[in-house]
Amino acid sequence: MVDGGAYEKSLLDLGALGELARLAARDTPLPPTPALSFTNPETRESIQVLGPHWALDHQATTRRALAPLSEDNEYVDVVIALLPDGTLQRIRVIQSTFATGSGSPTYTDEPDVRPVTEADVERLDFSMVRSVEPPVENYEDWGMNEKLGFWGTRRGRDVVGSALVHRSRGAGLAHVLNSVRSGTLAALPKPVRLHDVPASMRPLGDPKGSESVKMQRKVSLGRAFSLLGSRALVAIGVWMALGLLILASNNVGDDPAFAEGSYTDVAWSLVCTLILGFLIDVFIGIGKGQTFVVGALVGIALFLYVAVYRAGLWDEFVGPTPATPTPMDLSMFWVAPIAGLVGYLLSSLLVNRHQVHG
Numbered sequence: 001m002v003d004g005g006a007y008e009k010s011l012l013d014l015g016a017l018g019e020l021a022r023l024a025a026r027d028t029p030l031p032p033t034p035a036l037s038f039t040n041p042e043t044r045e046s047i048q049v050l051g052p053h054w055a056l057d058h059q060a061t062t063r064r065a066l067a068p069l070s071e072d073n074e075y076v077d078v079v080i081a082l083l084p085d086g087t088l089q090r091i092r093v094i095q096s097t098f099a100t101g102s103g104s105p106t107y108t109d110e111p112d113v114r115p116v117t118e119a120d121v122e123r124l125d126f127s128m129v130r131s132v133e134p135p136v137e138n139y140e141d142w143g144m145n146e147k148l149g150f151w152g153t154r155r156g157r158d159v160v161g162s163a164l165v166h167r168s169r170g171a172g173l174a175h176v177l178n179s180v181r182s183g184t185l186a187a188l189p190k191p192v193r194l195h196d197v198p199a200s201m202r203p204l205g206d207p208k209g210s211e212s213v214k215m216q217r218k219v220s221l222g223r224a225f226s227l228l229g230s231r232a233l234v235a236i237g238v239w240m241a242l243g244l245l246i247l248a249s250n251n252v253g254d255d256p257a258f259a260e261g262s263y264t265d266v267a268w269s270l271v272c273t274l275i276l277g278f279l280i281d282v283f284i285g286i287g288k289g290q291t292f293v294v295g296a297l298v299g300i301a302l303f304l305y306v307a308v309y310r311a312g313l314w315d316e317f318v319g320p321t322p323a324t325p326t327p328m329d330l331s332m333f334w335v336a337p338i339a340g341l342v343g344y345l346l347s348s349l350l351v352n353r354h355q356v357h358g
Contacts (some may be wrong), residue, residue, distance in 0.1 A: 007125070011170035012118055016175045017170050017177070022086030024181035030054065032084060038077075038194040042107050049111045049194075050091055053081040056176045058189040061152030066139065067285060073097045075195035076152075080120060082180060088116040088173075095197050123156040124172030127163045134145055164235075193290055214246065225279035231277060235270040242266050246330075255327070262330040269334035273341055280341075280348050287348030295343025299336035306332050 027178040057080040065072040078089040092112045099105035131151045139147035155162045166172045179187035243266070249257035280287065307329055 001002060002167055004164055006167060006171065007164055010119060012169040014118070014121070014170075015178055017121065017173055018086070018088070020174060020177045020181075021088050024177045025054075025084055025086040027168075027179045028054070029183040030180060031186075033191065036079065036081070036091060036192060038095065038109070038111075038192070038197065040107070040109065041097075041197045045110070047111065049093060050079075050081060050089065050113060051083075053083050053089070054081045054180050055189050055192045056082055056088075056156075056173070059128075059152070059154050060194045060195065061150065061154060062195070064133075064139075064149040066136065066147045066149070067227055070098070070100045073197075075197060077192075077194045079192055080116060080124070081176070082234060089113055090116045090120045091195055095195055097197060121122055121170050121173050124176065125164060125166040125169060126155045126157060126159070126172070127165050128153055128155045129159055129161045147318070174262070223286060224278060227272065227286065228278045230326075231274055235274055239266055259327040259331070261330045265333050266328040269337050272334070273337035276341055279343065282347055284345070284348045287344045287346075289344070291343040291347040292340040294340075296336050296340030298343075299339025302339065303332055303335045306335070 032052040032054055034052055035048050036053065036055075037048040039046050057078075059076075059078040061076045063074040063076075073096065075095045077091075077093045079093060083088050088306060090113070092110075094110040094112075096108045096110075097105055107279050130153050133151045134149060136147065136149070139149040141147060157164075166175070176187050179185070243263055246258045246262050246266075277292075
């Protein structure tokens with residue numbers, strides 16, 4: 001087992017590694033790879049990122065974010081390469097695709113080439129971790145309405161499962177440079193093939209669209225029904241509590257405390273809120289429940305202002321008791337849950353902005 005303490009105390013000698021790189025490029029019997037390139041799936045144009053080189057390391061990852069009506073893919077390739085003049089370069093190519101339920105999918109790419117840094121060199125002192133694409137149902141829940149999948153090959157101290165395999169800083173790079181110099185292929189990566197992004201990207205509404213997104217739609221619809229059920233239980237509890245309050249208040253004394261029809265006003269307000277909330281979850285995406293609570297509190301304040309202060313009940317409460325007290329009118333009760341629903345809608349639009357953006 002490699003001594004991590006000794007590794008941390010070691011010094012990275014970039015000068016010695018640079019000299020070894022020049023010797024490897026000069027002495028190697030291996031012919032360089034002619035070019036490093038990828039294909040734009042929209043134009044079918046071949047884009048060259050690097051000329052002749054020897055690949056020393058290749059990390060390739062895929063990140064896929066799924067929402068009910070969108071799929072966002074990011075393909076990342078990171079290559080450490082030795083050039084014929086003995087310089088060391090880090091190449092990173094990011095290719096992204098974004099598809100929605102309507103409209104044409106979009107594609108972008110971001111190639112970047114720069115000299116290696118100390119961090120790049122030290123990554124080669126750690127083992128490579130490989131992972132395969134998990135089933136969609138095992139993707140990680142991300143946000144309120146996204147599922148995220150991540151897989152590929154990575155290495156480095158910040159990668160879970162990547163172990164330190166060299167005793168001193170830079171020993172990993174020195175090892176592969178010596179392999180190039182001696183013509184030993186075993187320590188070198190296989191011929192680098194950058195991500196081949198599918199050329200036939202289709203809108204998700206296409207019958208031949210992504211099967212994984214279809215699966216995600218089913219998962220999200222199931223979550224929306226589950227939330228509807230739990231919200232219905234809360235709504236029933238609220239209706240029963242208010243119903244008991246109305247019943248008890250109207251049967252104490254000679255004059256009713258609440259206006260006729262109060263049961264119905266509360267019931268239809270809660271039912272409409274449940275239906276509209278479910279429609280938001282299905283067609284926009286699941287938002288944050290806390291925003292509904294905040295909006296509902298604002299709505300309750302507005303409702304009490306209209307039903308108590310504007311209706312004159314406050315004057316009756318603080319002033320002389322009238323011969324016939326005015327019952328409290330709950331016909332404006334809908335303001336409270338609808339205000340909560342507006343807050344929830346805003347959070348849903350924010351959380352699922354990538355989906356709505358398409």
